[in-house]
Amino acid sequence: MRTLPSPLLAVTDRHGHERPLAETVQAILEGGGRWIWFRDRDLDPLARRGLGEAVAARVRAFGGVLTVGGDAALAQTLGGGVHLGGGSGSEAILTARATLGEGALIGVSAHTPHEVSAAAEAGADYVTLSPIYATASKPGYGPALGPEGLATAPGLPVVALGGIDLTRITECRAAGAAGVAIMGGLMRAGDPADAAYRMLTAWEAAGPSPEPRA
Template sequence: MRPELSGVVVLTDRRTARRPLAETVAASVEGGARCVVLREKDMPPDERAALAEALRAVLADVGGLLVVAGPDPLGGDAVHLPAAGPYPPPDLPLVGRSCHDEAELSRLSRERYAMVSPVFPTPSKPGYGPPLGLGGLARLVSRSPVPLLALGGITPGNAASCLAAGAAGVAVMGAVMRADDPAAVVRDLLSATLSVKTPAGRGGVWS
């Protein structure tokens, strides 16, 4: 049984994290995060596999889930793929994909969710054109065959508006990675998202 979507998915970025990445993830889990996407695709394979094992153990203690960016689940069964490929996606229990427009959403097949970005201005998403904004997010939600997670410039102050626009949840990197207190940021994000009733049929990405 997959953990229910908590409303907040944390993406890793060791280069911007104020603490060692494992500590930042542990603090995020302490704050209530139950799904983490391991990026760090430039790490040596052995080191990345060891990090995946360590983070998976942290999440297992709370019934959480580690999703690995890229087609190799590194010993798990959940991956998050870029819009560019591979197509078709690997045959795994949970596959998600990054998307930026309707054309990319239309290529989804066995993916269970998509992460759309950038919703708000963010320095971590250069080259993807202007932010979608809440109107653009709502438009993609209405045309998507799978639940969408909003990514890009997400903060406790705007997270609720993304769910009100129809997103199943929010995905956050910078606001958590750069935080002095990642647990507090995740708690604030969860508090914001839990205040909004998810539209019918858009919850339970992992269920």
């Protein structure tokens, strides 16, 4: 099974706070986060690349791992892996692998346990499964799956996504999640470094402590 860079996947949203996105990302990294999913797909390609370069520079400085939403070519430019949309099959995954190399981390969005299994068979390294809890940011994907929806496929880590906050992290881990993906609780936090540290602490409560804040 592929080892995830961190049990906390920070999902970007530059609209989440008046802070520049790169500053929010740096704060998350200072709080111990090491895995950043750069989304912000509503930007035009040139603007998205510019913002991505600013984010990637912060991630590299902390020795973190960058995942780029939906664009393997941009991921190659920025030095990261890619997260593909729901329904991406083996052809899309193979194309991304050819672009990024065997060492790249390739994820796929899933919304049912069946899609988790399909992604595993297609060669993904991990999936996000959503929505686990009700959330306004994941409309149109049916009712919340609940922690009981966190199925695992052989050799494939499942990252819980959707409506997850500090109080729900332990529940997700207990249900079998390999990690949690969080956007609002980090992007809108007044202190993203503290928020990231608390989330990592909640995940590791029964094991080793996370890295101390920088």
